[in-house]
Amino acid sequence: MSLVDVEELSVRYGARTVLSRVSLNIAPGEIVTIVGPNGSGKTSLLRAIIGAVKPFQGRVTRGPGVTLGYVPQKLHIDETLPITVSRFLKLPGGVESADIDQALAQAGVRDLSKSQLSQLSGGQFQRVMLARALIGKPDLLLLDEATQGLDQRGSASFYQQIESVRQETGCAVLMISHELHVVMSASDRVICLNGHVCCEGTPAVVASAPEYRALFGSGTGGALALYRHEHDHEHDHKDGCDHEQAKHDRTEAAE
Numbered sequence: 001m002s003l004v005d006v007e008e009l010s011v012r013y014g015a016r017t018v019l020s021r022v023s024l025n026i027a028p029g030e031i032v033t034i035v036g037p038n039g040s041g042k043t044s045l046l047r048a049i050i051g052a053v054k055p056f057q058g059r060v061t062r063g064p065g066v067t068l069g070y071v072p073q074k075l076h077i078d079e080t081l082p083i084t085v086s087r088f089l090k091l092p093g094g095v096e097s098a099d100i101d102q103a104l105a106q107a108g109v110r111d112l113s114k115s116q117l118s119q120l121s122g123g124q125f126q127r128v129m130l131a132r133a134l135i136g137k138p139d140l141l142l143l144d145e146a147t148q149g150l151d152q153r154g155s156a157s158f159y160q161q162i163e164s165v166r167q168e169t170g171c172a173v174l175m176i177s178h179e180l181h182v183v184m185s186a187s188d189r190v191i192c193l194n195g196h197v198c199c200e201g202t203p204a205v206v207a208s209a210p211e212y213r214a215l216f217g218s219g220t221g222g223a224l225a226l227y228r229h230e231h232d233h234e235h236d237h238k239d240g241c242d243h244e245q246a247k248h249d250r251t252e253a254a255e
């Protein structure tokens with residue numbers, strides 16, 4: 001039984017299709033990472049899963065009683081706002097102090113509850129955002145580039161925290177990440193998105209596939225190649241992947 005089923009999902013903004021017939025499902029307790037170039041629809045996919053973006057076609061189905069926790073890519077908070085971490089976490093209303101303490105502990109920042117939100121480091125802030133997503137005891141945690149702006153050590157430690165959250169709570173995790181070295185070690189499954197599902201598999205299966213070497217290469221050069229997603233190889237696409245066109249669209253969009 002899946003927590004979430006995405007079936008043939010297409011998303012459009014106006015006349016522009018950003019996701020085309022994307023299908024995937026998330027099983028309880030698994031860590032799935034979505035990689036893909038800028039503008040490939042990663043955030044749109046997560047937002048469609050939480051119900052913030054309406055499908056143009058296809059559908060997203062949540063298992064009965066399945067709860068989600070979402071850590072957005074950016075949360076703009078007024079830096080001058082005098083508010084403590086615990087007060088901030090209470091903002092939705094009806095949140096018990098014990099649940100806040102538990103979520104902060106799970107996010108590895110038990111001691112920050114009395115700190116001012118505006119005085120946190122980037123890494124601490126992201127952990128508070130993680131705690132915020134954990135308050136509702138989600139079955140599925142969705143993270144949208146949660147380590148953006150953190151240095152390598154900070155992001156490695158953040159992802160370690162995610163693994164321990166999964167161990168402790170048993171929640172599944174669907175995350176967007178650009179950090180391939182972390183992705184490859186921490187994920188059960190990697191999905192490469194480029195407006196559609198371009199390729200996917202367990203890290204081991206992906207790593208042993210010939211496509212993997214063409215796509216990832218080795219070392220950081222390979223990671224960079226994936227990040228840029230400059231395909232110079234062929235692989236099978238049941239839905240007719242046109243990377244050149246996608247690249248062209250993105251270039252146009254950037255101009």
Ligand SMILES: Nc1ncnc2c1ncn2[C@@H]1O[C@H](COP(=O)(O)OP(=O)(O)OP(=O)(O)O)[C@@H](O)[C@H]1O
Pocket residue numbers: 013018036037038039040041042043044045253
């Ligand atoms: N609300 C919106 N209205 C119109 N266009 C949008 C909207 N949200 C996103 N887009 C466009 O849809 C495309 C996909 O955006 P999305 O944020 O899903 O991609 P992404 O893969 O998460 O990108 P990035 O890696 O840069 O965060 C982009 O070209 C973006 O400009």
